[in-house]
Amino acid sequence: MINADLLISPTDMPALFWLAALVLVAQAATWQWLTSQRQTRRGVFFGVRVQPGFIESDQGRVILRNFRLRIWIWTAILTCLYTGMVLRGLSDLQASYFLLATMIVSLVGFQLSFWLANRVTRFSAGTIDAPPVRTASLFVGREVSRLAVILSWLSILAPVSLPVAAAILLGLNWSPTDYSKPDLLSIIFATLVALFPAMVQFALYFRARSKDWAPTAAASWRYRFVLGAAQSVIFTLIVLDVCGLALVRRSILFSNMESYFHFTDIAYIFLGGLILAAFVWLKNNFMRGNVDPMPDHYWKWGWFYCNPDDSALVVPQRSGLGYSLNYAKTPVWLIAATIVIAAALGLIHFAGIA
């Protein structure tokens, strides 16, 4: 039997928990960056379409300053709470759970703060109507190359194929604490975790409005591919981590646990760099000056797109990086349910290890 704490974190991990506080600060810094005036796109401020000049006006500055103040105060409170709990002597495993919970609570706080800024903006700026004209581009000839379509399908299928391949090649084990083979719960958990980015990527490539992302079909596909792939990398890493433990115990790729953890540390740093590069690329390639054709009331709380009349399953976030699924569509709830079930299974799985 393997010590569960060692599985979750090797002996050198406690030092990394101090860095966890930095994760919380980085989270707040990212939100500050995303909502900065320079990042505000398409005349949309905290999810509300505003008159030109409102963002630079005194009212706009006050709303932005108050939002930032709220997220930093919230981060300071949570960081103090987190470090205080670690100092009181949490085990490594408890500290990882606590960090995860703190990050979720922090994001919920940010979301509430965003919603508050959205309400204040709507009240003080007043909404302006969406332009009535929508356009679509017909590209006579092929819209995107055949290679692009093949690459899209490969990136959709890649993460899902990992847990399936692991189950087929290594066999299944019913015990969650014997890591000689992946257990069924791990494989279901990993498959669901992989299905989420796969379904989002399918929506991004085949159920998204090309013009929302870039002026030409090819540029739009490139943008959506990078966005989907950046998200997929994060989820694939989780899948690899779940399936990888079986490889360690069978000495297929790694001779011992230490080398496995060193490998994953390097992989996390390398892929973290890749994702950062992808974000910078996305930031620089987002189409500026495009007009969001949909009225404000389709954006619930300024963040969640909900339009039953729109065939698109995914649209870009109104004011910057990222995307929102169209929550008025049934398939989107299937995508959302996948990640919720995966999270629930993950909790059961890790609780089993502990």
Add this chain to the structure above:
Amino acid sequence: MERLDICLDTASEIPAYRQVADQLRTFIVEGALQPGDTLPPVRRLAIELGVHFNTVAESYRLLAEQSFLEITRGHGARVIERAVPAFDPTGTEDFRRRLRQIITEVRARGMQTRQIAIELRITAASLEEQ
């Protein structure tokens, strides 16, 4: 690769399927879409325009009825060669009446007669080039 834009005015009284069909017909008659060109799948164009896919399907059906398109299962909609029917001389009066209707409509929206005359001259010049 040529890019053609279809515009849909959601505030217009003209139904969306008619707007799409009218613009596609213009592309075909003007030669921007040639016989053999395939149109995007119904679902993709519907996503692009933010409308239900039945709206786009209806416009494709309308053009197929008017012999501009051929819709085959599994291959989508394709522009086809259309034999131009002999023009009925009595149709000229109908054309004038519809033109006057359009001019009245844009004048009612505030367009100046001088501007209308310029637009008509530009259209006439491009017709003579064809």
